[in-house]
Amino acid sequence: MKRIAEGRTAEIFQEHHESVIKLYRSGFPKDAIIYEYEITKQVASLGISVPMVHELVEMEGRIGINFEYIEGKPLLQKMAEHPQELDDFAEILAEMHVTLHRCEVPADERGKPFRKQKEMLAHNIHQAPQLSTDEKHAILQILEALPNGNRVCHGDFHPDNAMVGEKRWIIDWMTGMVGHPAGDIARTLILFRYGTLPEAAPSHVKDQLQAMRERMGHVYFNYYLAHSNLQMDEIDQWMLPVAAARLTEWIPEEEKDQLRSVIRERLKLK
The missing domain is CATH 3.90.1200.10 (Aminoglycoside phosphotransferase (APH), C-terminal lobe)
Structure with a gap:
């Protein structure tokens, strides 16, 4: 996977041309990650333009969210x-x-x-x-x-x-x-x-x-x-x-x- 962005709380990796994984830093609260996963789905259901959420993932002891890849x-x-x-x-x-x-x-x-x-x-x-x-x-x-x-x-x-x-x-x-x-x-x-x-x-x-x-x-x-x-x-x-x-x-x-x-x-x- 190729890292395409990073911030204080997470790194973004492009898995392939259709999806990315937002992988959170070690020690970041799991309940906060789950909340982002759930709220993003809910916001999308209201018609707001957000990347589609696929699934929660775990890699090398870190938790992440698999999102739709968006152009821009x-x-x-x-x-x-x-x-x-x-x-x-x-x-x-x-x-x-x-x-x-x-x-x-x-x-x-x-x-x-x-x-x-x-x-x-x-x-x-x-x-x-x-x-x-x-x-x-x-x-x-x-x-x-x-x-x-x-x-x-x-x-x-x-x-x-x-x-x-x-x-x-x-x-x-x-x-x-x-x-x-x-x-x-x-x-x-x-x-x-x-x-x-x-x-x-x-x-x-x-x-x-x-x-x-x-x-x-x-x-x-x-x-x-x-x-x-x-x-x-x-x-x-x-x-x-x-x-x-x-x-x-x-x-x-x-x-x-x-x-x-x-x-x-x-x-x-x-």
């Missing part, structure tokens, strides 16, 4: 290759997110396998070792007051999870959930502002992407607001709990330090 490139790669088209790609990203958020999860499917947004955020906030008990309590109170939602949310939507070719695809559904679009947008904005760039990317690509990040996020956010019913203040209300929940993820310490600073500054303003 991540928007992140296209942005790096064609920086002069940055605004167009940022608008495509926003359009894909707007379209996703129009998809309602039927009432009888809002249990398993769909996890609930506020419950997932609350769980992660409780688990964040970087926050004090008082900080957690204050953030959880803010989260509790936020509205619930019934829309499909990706939970980690960014240019590396949007594939574009003859067709547009949304990949990596491990954080998929039912919830409020404003929380999903807040997550994307936090990734634009503070997210660490892919470790596998060459240094010159990272430098290029870093320079484009602010512009990219600006165009994406303005397009989304113009084509949805959300207002800026609705999204801003979610920034604090979403940032706090991210502290429990497999991210570099430098990013956690940035998030801690943002969280504490916002708590001072409450």
